[in-house]
Amino acid sequence: MSVINNASPGSHIPSLIFIDRILNRKITKSSDFMTFESINNQNAPGSLFIDENKDEKGSFKIKGNPKKKLPETLKFWTEQGLWDISDEGVKAFSALSNNSNISSRIVRSIFNKKYDIQTGSSIEPLIRGICLFLALDKYTFAGENFFKSTDTPSISARYIPDRAEDDTRLTINDSESLTFTEYGLLLGYMEKVSKDKYVVDPTRLIKVFLMDIFTDVSEESISIQTFIERLNCHIPIFDGGKYRVEIEAMMQSKKSNWQPNPPHTLSKSLSHALYRLNLEGFIYLDRLSDSLDAVTLSLPNGEIRTVSHIRIVGEK
Known part of the structure; x- marks a missing residue:
């Protein structure tokens, strides 16, 4: 079942964060393992699952769905x-x-x-959704369009086919929309711009891999093409990445109004993330006059910037 379906194992983010905190606190005191039973029984008070309604015998009902979230989450993410x-x-x-x-x-x-x-239906729907929204320039700061979590099913249906050849559902449905955007905030491929509106911005997601990309301390700078290739080695969802290419092929087969970016022009989501990392002082964006690998970054307010090389400032 899809990790972004609110009824499926792994989808309940509060349980995920709760269990992680329990395990983190435990390991700072000792290296002992915790049994599944102790996590479930010692940290989920019975009153948490009692419904306000009574059954035919006059006893309060037990809420089945909340009660199973903790063990399901523990098993799934382990x-x-x-x-x-x-x-x-x-x-x-x-x-x-x-x-x-x-x-x-x-x-x-x-x-x-x-x-x-x-074909996958567990983690794969999350990855499909991430790739889709990273490819949609419209829903970035430069694209100047924001969206609600409830908009994601219609956006998904507009740009990718509903079903794969083996009948796997490819689009995001109503039961997945809220969890998908919640994961967007947690993992760093979206930001919230108001109470109920989101924008695609993978800055925080890319920041995770900066030190993996700049592994050689002797490298003063690397070409932007090398940067993107190394990034996609770790998380192949950005421009030219394996998963991204597959999703973009689906988008083209849908025959929507989506068009790939011209050669040597980065998507607006990646452009914004690199520029924001530059402004935050994590990387420098350079343009060498004799470089053949230069690309164009599309930024807010119609601004463009040409970049050929990237330098890392240092660990923040």
Whole structure:
């Protein structure tokens, strides 16, 4: 079942964050594993699941859906490799695991595996949705269009086919829309611009991999093409990445009004993220006059910028 479907294992973000905090606190005190039973039984008070309505015997009903969220979440994300598991139970991988790096740990656990995004129905719907929205220049700051979580099903239906050849559903439906945008905020491929409106901005997502891209300390700078290639080695959802190419092929088969960007022109989502990282002091964007690899960044207010090389400022 889809990780972004609100009835499916792995979709309940509050349970995910709750379990992660329990494991992080435990590992700072000892390296002992926690059993699944102790996590479920000791941290979910029974009153949490009691309904206000009574059954035919006069007893208060138990809310079945909330009660199963904690064990489902624990099992799902342990299987995804977010936490260390053994016959003794589960624990955080490192004493350095904390609330501030949960997003990067989730991203790395997801993209540490290979997926068939044209047929998969677990993590794959999340990846399909991310690639789709990263490819839609319209919903960026430069595109000047924002959207509500309730808009994502219609946007998805407009730009990609409803079904794959094996009948796998490819679009986002109503039961997935809210969780998809919530993951957007958690993982850093979206930002919230008002109470109920979002914009595509993968700055925080890219920031996770900066030190992986600039692994050689002797490199003063790398070409922007090399930067994007290395980024896509870790998370192949950006311009030219494997998953992104597959989704864009789906988008073209839909025969919508979407068109790929011209050669040597980056998508507006990637353009904005690189420019924002530059403004925040994480990287420098350079233009060398003799470079053949230069690309154009499309920025807000119709501004464009030509970039050929990227330098990292240093660990922040």
